[in-house]
Amino acid sequence: IQQTIQERREEKIISTIDKRLSVYDTDIKRINAAIDSISKVNDALYRELEAKPTTTITTVSTSQQVAGIDANGKPIKTNVQSVNKTVVPNPRAEQAKGNEEQLKIYNAQLDELRNDKKNIDKTVREDFSKRPTGFIEELEATLAVVSQSPVSLTFYIILFMFLTFLELFVLTIKTGDSKCDYELIVEHQLELKKNVMLNTENILKK
Structure with missing residues (x-):
């Protein structure tokens, strides 16, 4: 296996x-x-x-400059554009x-x-x-071995029959046995608890 x-x-x-x-x-x-x-x-x-x-970036800015004075003595302004070129990477x-x-x-x-x-x-x-080897893995391996080997199949059938017979034999023996000490003690404890509960119930009713 x-x-x-x-x-x-x-x-x-x-x-x-x-x-x-x-x-x-x-x-x-x-x-x-x-x-x-x-x-x-x-x-x-x-x-x-x-x-x-490199590449050249061109920026244009506009500013006002005084070009002269009019008849009223006020300055004459004009817009002047400045072009700046910058070389960058x-x-x-x-x-x-x-x-x-x-x-x-x-x-x-x-x-x-x-x-x-x-x-x-x-x-x-x-x-x-x-x-770790899991139960399913062992079961699959066992089934694989049994299905491929007649000897293994025969062995497991005999083992299964023997264990079944043994379990039936134990059950048959216990069928005719009287109650063991452990069973008697358990029944006695249950009877005591039952009596205590009944007495408590009667006291409460009074």
């Missing part, structure tokens, strides 16, 4: 390993696709930055930097998944080794 339990556990271990490997492969494929996508975007950004590392550089940080996160996740995948056999076997 223990050998059958180990064989059935080995089948479950292999099945669990296959399922987890499938999950790891799916996650690794997803992360690789994300890394490839971001890398392509960054390649285009770096080409753009190489061609245009291309904002695409920040986008490329953010993508690089995301690539670092994805690569770290990828390394972790690959490491877990490499140790999956050891991890699963350690998990199963910590599990």
Whole structure:
């Protein structure tokens, strides 16, 4: 039976390993696709930055200036626009930097998944080794052994018949026995409690 339990556990271990490997492969494929996508975007950004590392920001401001005095002696004001041009780094550089940080996160996740995948056999076997043998597992193993071995089936049938006969034999012997001391003591205690309750009830009625 223990050998059958180990064989059935080995089948479950292999099945669990296959399922987890499938999950790891799916996650690794997803992360690789994300890394490839971001890398392509960054390649285009770096080409753009190489061609245009800076950009010019143009700001227009309006101010009033005195252009002269009218006939009444009041100042004549006019609006003057000022155009300012500032050279700043291309904002695409920040986008490329953010993508690089995301690539670092994805690569770290990828390394972790690959490491877990490499140790999956050891991890699963350690998990199963910590599990105690349950009743259902023993029962399934017993049924498997009995169904495959006529000798085992015969042995368990004989054992079952022997235990059944033994139980019937004990019951038959006890059928003709008088009450034992323990049963007499229990009945005596019950009778005393019954009398106490009746006396208490009579006292309360008076």
